Amino acid sequence: xxxxxxxxxxxxxxxxxxxxxxxxxxxxxxxxxxxxxxxxxxxxxxxxxxxxxxxxxxxxxxxxxxxxxxxxxxxxxxxxxxxxx
Amino acid sequence: xxxxxxxxxxxxxxxxxxxxxxxxxxxxxxxxxxxxxxxxxxxxxxxxxxxxxxxxxxxxxxxxxxxxxxxxxxxxxxxxxxxxxxxxxxxxxxxxxxxxxxxxxxxxxxxxxxxxxxxxxxxxxxxxxxxxxxxxxxxxxxxxxxxxxxxxxxxxxxxxxxxxxxxxxxxxxxxxxxxxxxxxxxxxxxxxxxxxxxxxxxxxxxxxxxxxxxxxxxxxxxxxxxxxxxxxxxxxxxxxxxxxxxxxxxxxxxxxxxxxxxxxxxxxxxxxxxxxxxxxxxxxxxxxxxxxxxxxxxxxxxxxxxxxxxxxxxxxxxxxxxxxxxxxxxxxxxxxxxxxxxxxxxxxxxxxxxxxxxxxxxxxxxxxxxxxxxxxxxxxxxxxxxxxxxxxxxxxxxxxxxxxxxxxxxxxxxxxxxxxxxxxxxxxxxxxxxxxxxxxxxxxxxxxxxxxxxxxxxxxxxxxxxxxxxxxxxxxxxxxxxxxxxxxxxxxxxxxxxxxxxxxxxxxxxxxxxxxxxxxxxxxxxxxxxxxxxxxxxxxxxxxxxxxxxxxxxxxxxxxxxxxxxxxxxxxxxxxxxxxxxxxxxxxxxxxxxxxxxxxxxxxxxxxxxxxxxxxxxxxxxxxxxxxxxxxxxxxxxxxxxxxxxxxxxxxxxxxxxxxxxxxxxxxxxxx
Ligand SMILES: Nc1nc2c(ncn2[C@@H]2O[C@H](COP(=O)(O)OP(=O)(O)OP(=O)(O)O)[C@@H](O)[C@H]2O)c(=O)[nH]1
Ligand SMILES: [Mg+2]
Numbered sequence: 152x153x154x155x156x157x158x159x160x161x162x163x164x165x166x167x168x169x170x171x172x173x174x175x176x177x178x179x180x181x182x183x184x185x186x187x188x189x190x191x192x193x194x195x196x197x198x199x200x201x202x203x204x205x206x207x208x209x210x211x212x213x214x215x216x217x218x219x220x221x222x223x224x225x226x227x228x229x230x231x232x233x234x235x236x
Numbered sequence: 237x238x239x240x241x242x243x244x245x246x247x248x249x250x251x252x253x254x255x256x257x258x259x260x261x262x263x264x265x266x267x268x269x270x271x272x273x274x275x276x277x278x279x280x281x282x283x284x285x286x287x288x289x290x291x292x293x294x295x296x297x298x299x300x301x302x303x304x305x306x307x308x309x310x311x312x313x314x315x316x317x318x319x320x321x322x323x324x325x326x327x328x329x330x331x332x333x334x335x336x337x338x339x340x341x342x343x344x345x346x347x348x349x350x351x352x353x354x355x356x357x358x359x360x361x362x363x364x365x366x367x368x369x370x371x372x373x374x375x376x377x378x379x380x381x382x383x384x385x386x387x388x389x390x391x392x393x394x395x396x397x398x399x400x401x402x403x404x405x406x407x408x409x410x411x412x413x414x415x416x417x418x419x420x421x422x423x424x425x426x427x428x429x430x431x432x433x434x435x436x437x438x439x440x441x442x443x444x445x446x447x448x449x450x451x452x453x454x455x456x457x458x459x460x461x462x463x464x465x466x467x468x469x470x471x472x473x474x475x476x477x478x479x480x481x482x483x484x485x486x487x488x489x490x491x492x493x494x495x496x497x498x499x500x501x502x503x504x505x506x507x508x509x510x511x512x513x514x515x516x517x518x519x520x521x522x523x524x525x526x527x528x529x530x531x532x533x534x535x536x537x538x539x540x541x542x543x544x545x546x547x548x549x550x551x552x553x554x555x556x557x558x559x560x561x562x563x564x565x566x567x568x569x570x571x572x573x574x575x576x577x578x579x580x581x582x583x584x585x586x587x588x589x590x591x592x593x594x595x596x597x598x599x600x601x602x603x604x605x606x607x608x609x610x611x612x613x614x615x616x617x618x619x620x621x622x623x624x625x626x627x628x629x630x631x632x633x634x635x636x637x638x639x640x641x642x643x644x645x646x647x648x649x650x651x652x653x654x655x656x657x658x659x660x661x662x663x664x665x666x667x668x669x670x671x672x673x674x675x676x677x678x679x680x681x682x683x684x685x686x687x688x689x690x691x692x693x694x695x696x697x698x699x700x701x702x703x704x705x706x707x708x709x710x711x712x713x714x715x716x717x718x719x720x721x722x723x724x725x726x727x728x729x730x731x732x733x734x735x736x737x738x739x740x741x742x743x744x745x746x747x748x749x750x751x752x753x754x755x756x757x758x759x760x761x762x763x764x765x766x767x768x769x770x771x772x773x774x775x776x777x778x779x780x781x782x783x784x785x786x787x788x789x790x791x792x793x794x795x796x797x798x799x800x801x802x803x804x805x806x807x808x809x810x811x812x813x814x815x816x817x818x819x820x821x822x823x824x825x826x827x828x829x830x831x832x833x834x835x836x837x838x839x840x841x842x843x844x845x846x847x848x849x850x851x852x853x854x855x856x857x858x859x860x861x862x863x864x865x866x867x868x869x870x871x872x873x874x875x876x877x878x879x880x881x882x883x884x885x886x887x888x889x890x891x892x893x894x895x896x897x898x899x900x901x902x903x904x905x906x907x908x
Contacts, residue, residue, distance in 0.1 A: 191331075210619075213729065
């Protein structure tokens with residue numbers, strides 16, 4: 152079900168390559184806890200994110216937002232909708 | 237009595253400032269969630285109490301450590317607040333600041349990390365910020381102590397300063413609801429100490445700490461009706477988001493306005509050094525091998541290169557010089573043979589035999605402190621998360637695991653910082669498999685005797701075995717015992733910082749002091765007890781040790797221990813006493829084999845065990861049971877005897893299985 156959700160999205164953070172800069176479009180598909188944590192960290196709709204690194208074997212995705220580096224799981228990143236900047 | 241509470245986002249330097257203001261040495265580390273308990277100190281110079289609290293992002297806590305801070309604000313109502321704000325992350329830090337301002341207590345803002353902000357070309361105008369927020373703002377660099385005198389002074393004049401005029405207009409719907417709720421709250425006596433407007437706003441936002449504070453009083457149901465009504469009204473105005481989101485939106489708008497005035501980020505730079513280090517240390521392929529190499533380096537330093545050298549020196553000092561002095565002093569005082577034996581064989585043998593390993597313990601603690609303060613800790617969680625996810629845990633569980641190499645007790649408390657209950661519980665249960673510094677004397681003794689040429693490798697093997705078993709059991713337990721919640725992983729990667737030598741030494745000393753305290757209490761008491769038990773038997777005092785009570789107690793176990801390769805009463809006795817503290821295993825051996833120094837003990841141990849038996853024995857020691865202090869903290873953190881007994885039970889079973897596999901398997905392939 153989650154996978155299907157992911158594939159419906161036009162563009163997901165999890166599909167970006169290191170070095171890509173994108174704008175976060177929608178967070179509502181991410182899990183509620185994660186959504187709150189990201190908001191706490193100042194990551195919301197409209198934030199500019201730069202993908203830094205992707206872990207091996209589907210490991211975490213690291214991105215930069217407002218000068219802070221944050222790591223999240225790839226399947227969560229797949230549920231975060233982004234638009235190219 | 238005036239009490240100041242330190243509040244702020246995680247990893248902003250609260251504990252650094254606390255240490256400066258109170259001359260304490262609480263643990264400082266470069267990741268979010270170092271402090272998990274409140275710590276009280278006395279302000280330097282002017283008296284008055286200050287309380288260091290876990291960091292939190294907003295007053296709506298998500299994790300256990302955050303709720304410690306949120307509850308403190310509610311339940312203990314500190315006289316004034318000291319809010320630490322990270323100047324290099326002003327916007328996100330101000331969210332908590334606003335909630336604290338609404339609280340209506342006298343408040344001082346410490347604008348910290350101005351050095352970091354400067355190096356990134358971010359300027360924050362403290363005077364303008366003070367104007368915008370209506371409370372005093374002091375610029376500080378907590379790590380160096382810059383501005384601490386100003387903080388102390390400002391705290392002194394805080395009580396007289398008038399209340400902040402800061403106020404956010406949340407729009408007609410919320411404002412009228414807040415007024416009505418305040419009126420209702422005003423009629424109830426319980427809430428008189430908190431600001432009514434703040435209480436109403438927090439209730440609207442869904443703050444559980446405030447709710448539970450009010451629970452039991454009849455106002456709560458009235459207020460719930462009001463909240464429900466407000467929600468509907470808000471929906472009618474065409475607002476799409478729910479109430480907490482709406483409140484956050486309004487606050488964020490205000491923060492944006494404030495930042496437009498006080499913050500200049502036009503020439504902002506990124507952390508180039510951190511980026512460069514991270515391209516290597518968190519590299520997708522070499523990251524994990526580098527981590528393992530680093531661990532190996534730590535063991536090499538602790539056991540081979542530095543530790544054992546210093547340890548031999550210390551052994552000479554304790555068992556030779558010191559023991560000699562004590563002996564002649566006792567003779568000079570005309571002490572009886574009984575006292576002489578008790579002091580020299582029991583106390584010096586038992587306690588001294590453990591103190592000999594002080595150098596190794598110091599080095600290990602120092603290296604762990606270095607990792608904690610460097611910023612690498614958060615990266616380890618990132619590197620390990622894929623593996624941890626596979627076994628049903630969060631990568632963040634690795635922080636307690638690493639702390640557990642020092643001591644399991646703070647490690648279990650560190651599990652509080654994980655968002656999900658299942659992650660916390662699993663981590664709490666598995667931390668005891670991390671080989672703590674108390675097990676180190678046992679390894680150092682046995683590995684020194686049997687595996688002298690590759691001590692570090694054998695010891696690293698044991699540490700890895702503990703970790704691998706922890707992961708395997710995580711998989712097993714999360715499949716069978718826990719509700720299937722997907723674990724959550726989100727980690728902030730702070731900029732790397734070079735740990736300061738002085739603060740490293742202090743933090744190491746603070747932990748070593750814990751070890752020394754243990755040597756003077758539990759290990760001392762254990763040694764005296766063992767000495768007595770080994771010298772008394774059914775026929776009275778002074779029996780042959782093989783007929784002593786200790787021999788019969790230890791002997792009772794030897795039957796079930798025989799398949800593991802160490803079915804002697806000596807091993808059985810050491811295991812029982814080791815439950816008090818694992819170091820006591822070594823004390824017991826020292827007393828039982830009645831040897832004057834390490835060399836003598838090594839000789840005795842070499843006679844009593846074959847290498848295979850020795851390996852089986854140390855593997856058993858690694859796993860067999862959490863020590864007494866750890867059991868206590870497991871009980872406290874899980875608040876359940878069932879889980880506490882479970883943690884003891886599973887480790888006994890696990891230790892037995894592993895030791896039998898090692899010994900019988902080893903024999904099958906022809907090892908001795
Ligand atoms: N450059 C710089 N580093 C600082 C400053 N203050 C603290 N640090 C460092 O920031 C890190 C975090 O410090 P802590 O004092 O542990 O922070 P905390 O707010 O208590 O963190 P938690 O307990 O996790 O909430 C440590 O590595 C400190 O050395 C500062 O003013 N400048
Ligand atoms: Mg702290």
